[in-house]
Structure formats: structure tokens, C-alpha cells
Amino acid sequence: MRTILSACALAMLSACSQHPSNINDTTEVSFDENRFRQDIKILSSDEFEGRAPTTKGEELTLTYLSEAFSAMGLKKPNGKDYLQAVPMVTYTPSEQQQIQLGDLAVKYRQDIVLSSRHDLANIDINNAPLVFVGYGINAPEYQWNDYQDLDMAGKIAVILVNDPGFALPDSGKFNGKAMTYYGRWSYKFEEASRQGALGAIIIHDTKPASYPWSVVENSWTGAQQDLANTEQQSKRVKVEGWMTYNIAEQLFTKAGLSLSTVVDRAAASPINLALNQNASIAFANKAQYSNSYNVVATLPGSTRPDEQLLFTAHWDHIGIDPNKQGDQIYNGALDNASGTAGILEIARQFADQANKGKPLARSLTFIATTGEEQGLLGSRYYAADPIYPLDKTVAVFNLDSTNVYGRTLDYTIIGKGKSELENYLIDALKSQNRTAKSEKYPEAGGFFRSDHFSFAKKGVPAIFAGGGSEPVDEATAQYKAAMQIKMKGCYHNVCDEYREDWDLSGALEDLAIFYQAAATLGNNNDWPGYYKGTEFNALRPAKADAMQ
Template sequence: MIKILTTTLTLCLMFSLTIGCSKLIESSETVSSGEITEQDLSLRIKKLSSDNFEGRAPGTPGGIAASQYIADEMSSIGLIPMGSDGSYFQSVELTAQTLLPNSQMNINFDRESVFDGNDKKNSVYWTKRLNENIDIKSSELVFVGFGINAPEYNWNDYSEIEVKGKTVLILINDPGFATQDETLFKGNAMTYYGRWTYKYEEAARQGAAAAIIIHKTAPASYGWQVVSGSWSGEQYDLVSPDKGASRTALEGWMTYGKAEELLLKAGLKLKDLEANATENNFKALSIPRLTLSASLKQNIKTTVSRNVAGGVIGSKYPEDFVLYMAHWDHLGMNLEIEGPDKIYNGAVDNATGTAAIIEIAEAFKTGMQPERSALFLAVTAEESGLLGSAYYAEEPLVPLKNTIAGINIDAMLPLGRTKDMKVIGYGASELEDLLESTLDRRNMYIVPDDKPEAGYYYRSDHISLAKKGVPMLYADPGNEHEDYGLIFGEDFSEDYTKNRYHKPADEYNDTWDLSGIKQTSEILYELGYNLANSTMWPNWYEGTEFRSLRTKMMNSEE
């Protein structure tokens, strides 16, 4: 039951739908819901992360069962089906590719093999091309530094070399992080140019035959086990018209130590190359006598996964929606990994977020009907590259022009109640003003992402809609525990990243303190509920890269 503690809500009056409030005037309305409980969160997180769902991989029996469970929960609390054909589901067609055991990738020094790509302790590789057989013969290796072409930063690692048909070796992250120089890119904070996704995209644009990223834990923000676990086994992608022909024939990672060994064969020191790559006058260089050859054999199938969508319809403006989203998928099973546990349960990542949006939906449904509508969207294939949200952004169930704003929930730690909330990508949109006023009423405060170098802003589903212009908020529980302080929270977060993130160890534990996840769910519920009962259309802040996209969207005739 929703209890309105006070009824005064400050509204921003709009001159046009494309202009939000420059600063939200503090609202005085506090909203709470008895529907958001630790008991319900526990039941739903435990269910979603159980072995019965086999790690919730898209297109698998476990993934199908997990998405059906979410739909059943939406139905049980009375949400309106918002998917296709009157259902709760939006079908997302995916390709599923698995390299066969007889696939090979080798790096040769002259004619002698000096690197076996099938050594899982030092290498992972795959292809996004939809060909059953792919061969690369004697592709020359080229070191391209960070592999960045960024005109706005006056930076082009490819400017003086032709890499068509060659294999590029690439450093992870960007020069700003490597130097901690705030005048380079965004300093310590990772830009999109530092993300692995960009590295492969740019290598393909440059015509490379293969692209291999050199792993290093600090700039990647995760260890080798995360890399090997994430890119082993079946790999998913959206169905592309060109069947992956625009991608490089091979994508992969190798460990820093193995890259050092290879380059020494050619008389080069990786540390020297790293230092050179941070200079604006860096020139990519061919690596003498080292070539890559590969013979890839793969099983290709098309599978269908599902986004799950339910709604609460508004009383006054039913066509306009506040969006809540979380990804339901995880990494499935991997029979090749060491140890008895082969299931990646994904309890924190992201059974917590999925359970939270169901709890918030239940609070919306059982309380006083909001004036504007709310959409609750559980998306698939986030772990495969934000595929479910990318598909939704292209084929929205609610027109993006009618999407007031969105709140993304991804991987909340069972830390307990905190004094703060963390905003990933802080300084982006006026949703932060709403969050700030919501926290003020609880004597809490906002903190920016404490690891901007990790690039979390580009690693979750909100970015798919942000790139279309929809204002999005990605917020998590903070680190300052109410009783045990900041160091306790930081250590808790570090322990999860080091020992459980993208590992079979990310499992539900009955000793979890869910009070902080409940706290965060209540805060995000209040924020969205107040927004649904206002006339606000939040915008991106001036100077952000997405503001012009929102303005164009809202001014369009479509």
C-alpha cells in the first residue's frame, strides 16, 4: 500500500517538450510503498539465480524459463502486457556462434609457431562473421597503440599506416588513463574510445583482418578470468544484414605477459611501446617477422531470445511513459572451466536489478494510479554486448518520443543500507536533480562513480537509449555504510569485483543483507513515481553529447 506522506510536488513548467528544467526545484513529496520488501526481493533474487535457470543465457532452456518466470511475475501483479501481439514478450533474433575444438589460431615467428591461441590461460578468440569456415594466412602483426581515431581529441593511431588484411595489437583503455593526464581525453575517466567494443569496431573500419587486445587488469578494470569466462563458449549477436562481413575475421584478447614475450621475439619491449603510444605523435609500427594464421570452424545457429515488458497505464497522460529497465540474462554455463561449478548464476549481476524492477512495478500497480504511464522492461543479452536493449532502441514498444526518461538498474551489491547513492556517468542529465531531491529527504547524498576508469557508463543497457537521446539514469547503492562507514563499503565492492564478478561464485547467499537493495529500490520508485505524477520532461544537461539528439527527437514530426 502506498502512503503519501505529503502532497506538495514542485513541478517544472515547460516552454517546450524539448527543454527540461535547468535545475530541479526541490520537491517536498515523499512516497513509500510497503510492496517493496526484503522478503520479496530475496525470493525473486534467489529464484532468478538458481541453478534451475542454468545461468540465464539467451536462447537456452534456462534463459527461456527465466524470461517466462519474469512474465509470470508481471502477470501475477497485474501489469498490462506491453510486448508484441498482446504478450509480455518482444522477440529478439540472435545469432549464436560456437567455435569448434578443431579451430586454431597461431602466431608465428618466421615459420615457427610461438603462440598457441588455444592456450586459454593466455588467449581467447572468436569471430562475428557468419561463415562456418574462416581462414587467415600469414597476416602481418601491427602495433597500433590504443587503436583510436578520435578527431575531437586530435588523435589518430591509424593515420600513417595501412592495416588492411593485417592483425592489429591494441592496448585497452585510452591515453588519458594511461598517463593520468587530465588534458588527454577525459583523464582518468574512460571514454568510449577506451572500450573493447570500440577497439574492434575501429579495427574493422580500418580493414584489419584480425584485432587482438592486450589485457591488463587495471586499465581493463577486470582480471583475466573475467575475459576468459566471458568470451569462451557460445557467443551471441544481433542478426546483421551483412552477416558480419563488416567485422574483422577474428577478434580476441591475449594476456600482457604473453604479448611481452611475443614482442621480445621481434626485439621490441612492450613497456616502451606503451609509453610511445601515449604521445600524440605516436606512429603505429609493423612488427617484424611475426604473423598470425588461423583456421576457424564454427557452429552457427539462429536463436530467439526475449525482452519482457509490462506496464502500468496512467490516468491522465497514458501515452507518455517513465521507463524502468534491467537485464535478466547472464553467462549461462561453461563446461570448459576448471572446478565443479560450471554455472554462472549471476545473483548480483543481474538478478538483483530484475527483482528490483518487479518490486517497483508491484508498488506502482498496488498504489494510487499515476497520471503518466510506467513501462517495466527486462532485457536480454546484455552480457553479449547490450543486444536486447540495442534491439529495443531500434524497435521500441513505446515511441522514444513518448519515453519521458529511463532508470536502469544493474548489479546492486547486498551491502546493507548506505548514506549515499552512486550515479554512473554523473553530470549527464536532469534526472540527477530529481535523485538529489529524493535523497535530500532521506539525509542521503549523491556520489559520482568512484571508478570512472572502468567505463561502467558504457557497460550497461541505459547507453543504448542514451545514444538515441532518451535521458537515462544509472544509479547504484553507494559505499558509505550507515553503520560501518566508507572503507567497509569499498572493501565489499572490491571483493565482489575480484572474486565473484562474472564468475560462478556470483551466487545467492542467505546471509545477504538486502536492506540496501530495498533502500535503493524505494528511492528509485519514489523518483519515478513523482516523475509520473508531474509534467516534467527531463533533458540532458547542456554540453552533453546526447542533448542535441533529444532535441531533434522531440522536434521531429514522427
């Protein structure tokens, strides 16, 4: 059955009549829940094999998305198809790894996961000194350098996850409990590489990482993709990965140190310590080069088509793990077939309005990105080699894992307080009598973990939002509690599968918020910027800051 919901009916609130819809010249739009469900269901089906880049699953996904955008009548940016080639290299480390940390013989997957992003047939490291470098941070603006006076050549850095603010949230260090980019694993490997280290191993700890060891094992074993960039590859650490906290404790004990004591010291001030133990690592490695693809479709603006608003959602997931017992397919229904289906449904609404003679003044471009799970690869590539100039890109709205837990009274903006762009979402929430809030766990570093971040680093206002933590009523609260039990442990796991009993009413409300925000911004002359005190203010300052 086709479900048609206007912006007001979608909110299902009596007060909605007090806020006439101003979506795209007050025109009501229709969201089709069955169509939205069907997109999620197909994209996350076993046939699509977990949608790993450069696989059969990618081919099926590209065809499905291209046909969907074509049916809407959206423009092909290159005039030929909807694809932007993203040159990738796939590294596949052997499952048979010989790893010795000091006199500890550790087991691959169970105790440690390692890989190499070098085009080498064999990784062979003998007796490399292990050096503890605290949080592995070099941040002059925080007067912090864990690598002070160190020569890391030929050595392997052992690093804590997150940043000192997590451990000491009331100390004024970094951004308190909210993770900074210095807390992300990607930064830690990048900085170790800049320091000339031979390798880098992060100590996993569930609370500061915000996910259990199973996520590390599932995400960091098997084929690993990266952008094909020979110069950057040559400067990368030779080996990188994670070890369990238990193994780290044993390693530090062998060095005559208490890990918990050293962790406390690392949070208080920069630290580096030689562990007086060496690592020997050997495994076969394979590198394969091929293109993966972003899917890019444009709805041209009527009067300012050179000015772009982007909607992004990553189509990729982890794929298949043939070494896993039982179910081997990481279907990625919530993460992120749901977000991909979301931008398709939003695109259909704007396309319908354009066909009725009511296009936006500015252009809308929808980008289904590749390789997000491997380090935001598709969005990083687009931001570095954009189809449309970034100085003409007004804003980015990113959808990653939509709400499957029912309607909410609130609405979560990840990294709330960073840019003026969020005001468009906050204004749109009035039609649903909802309030905007920051994420519940800022220590998880959500702002740095999805595709919007690639654009933020370039100064383009980019936002990641949706869902909320307050169910709209008791029945929804009970449903949410039961569904959370069903979904527990499914992040980056094989149980992230489409469920017929998902309540998608909250997701549809969120789509309406994105739609209204984009419609308003798409018809005015505003250029949102980043607030003073944020990491990106210097790149595109908020209006008040720009006038100072």
C-alpha cells in the same frame, strides 16, 4: 516473514520525519524484502542454468517474469504476451584452436581468446600481418587517429585497452581518468571493422580493463551471441579477441620493441607500428540463428499514456560452461538477478498504487532485457526498434547489480554530471539523508557497460545508479568488509551465487529512491536533457542549453 517498509521507515533515520514522503502523492509504499530475496534466489538458482539467451534457462526466466508481470496486472504491449523477439545469432568457436603469433605458439584460454562473428564453418587465416594501432581510436574531436595513413586490409590490429586519458589523467587528453566510449572493447572492434581490418586483438591489462584475465576467459569463450544483422556481420572483422599482457610482451620483444615503452608512446600521441610478424589462426566455427526475448510490461499512464518512463534490468547471464572443472553454472545472482528482482519489486509498488486509484500521469514500462552480457544486445535492439517511440520516452532508469553490502550514507550515480535526470534521484535522496556521488572508479567505464547506454546513444536521458561506498555505521562497515572477501573474484564467475547472509537493506533503500524519482517525473511535465559538453547534448539538450 513479510517485511513492510515505508519510505521513512526504510531510511531508518531519525531525521526522516522532517522530510514527509512525497512518493506518488505522499502515499507510503511497502517493499517486501522476503519477496525481493525470493526473486533473486529463484532466478539465480541452478535450475535456471545461468540464464544464457536461447537456452532452457531463458525459457524458465521468460515464464517466471511473464507470470510476475501478469500477477501485477500490467499490460502486454503486443496484446498477446510480454515478449519482444530479438533476432540473434549464436557463434560457437571450437575449443581446439591453432594460433601462431609470429613464432609464438599460444594456448587458447590460457594466453588468448578468439572468436568470429561470421557465419563460416571454418576460420582460416594464414600469415596475416600484425599491426599495433595504439588504443585503436579514430576521434576527430580529440584530434586523434591511430589509423592515420594505414591500409588495414588483410591485417590484424593489436590494440590497447581503455584510452589515453587513463594512462595520462593529468594531461588533458580525452576525459582524463574517466573512460570515454573510445576506451570500450566494443568500440575498438567496431572501429577496426570500419578500418577494414581482417582481425582485432586487444591486449588485456587488469588495471585499465578494470577486471582480471579470468573475466575475459569466462566471458569470451564458448557461445557468443550477437544481433542477427547480415549487413553488419559482413563488415565485421573476421576474427576478434584478447591476448594476455604477458604474451603481448613476448610478441613485442620478438619485434625488437619494449611493450612498456610503446604503451607510453601510445598514450602521448596517436601511433601505429608494423610488428613485422604474421598471425596464423585456424578453428572451426558454428552459427545458429534463433530468437531471444526482451520481457516488456506496461503500466499505462492516466492522462499522458503516450509518454513513457522505462525501467530496465538485464535478465541474462553467462549460462553453463561444460568445459569447466567443478561448478559449471554461472548463476549471476548479483549480476543481474538482483537488478531484475529490483524492477519487479518497483513495478509491484506502482501497480498497487494504480489499483488504489493513484496511477501516474505518464506510463511506466518495465523491460527485462536479453543479451546484455554479450554487448547490450536486447537494449540495443529495443532502442533501434522500440515498442514505444523514443521521442516519447522521457527517461530510462537502469538497475544492474543491486547493493548487497548494507545501507550507505552516499549513493552512486554512474557518470554523474551527464543529464538533468540525475536531479530526480538527488532530490529523492533527501528523504534518506544521503548524498549523491560519482562512481569511485570512473576509469572502469561503467556508463558504457550496461543497458542504459543503448538509450543514451539515441539521446534518451538514461541513468545507472545505486549503492554507495560509505557504510552507514561501523557494524555495516565490518559486515561489508567480510562480504567483499566472500565475493572477491565472483564477477562473471561461478561463485556469483545467492547468499542468505546478504544484507539487502541498502538495496531496498535504493529501490525507494528509484521509485520516488520515477513517481515525481511521472506526474510532471518535465523532459530532462543532457548537459552541454556531454556526448549526447546535441540529441536532447538540457533545458538551459536548449534555450540558448
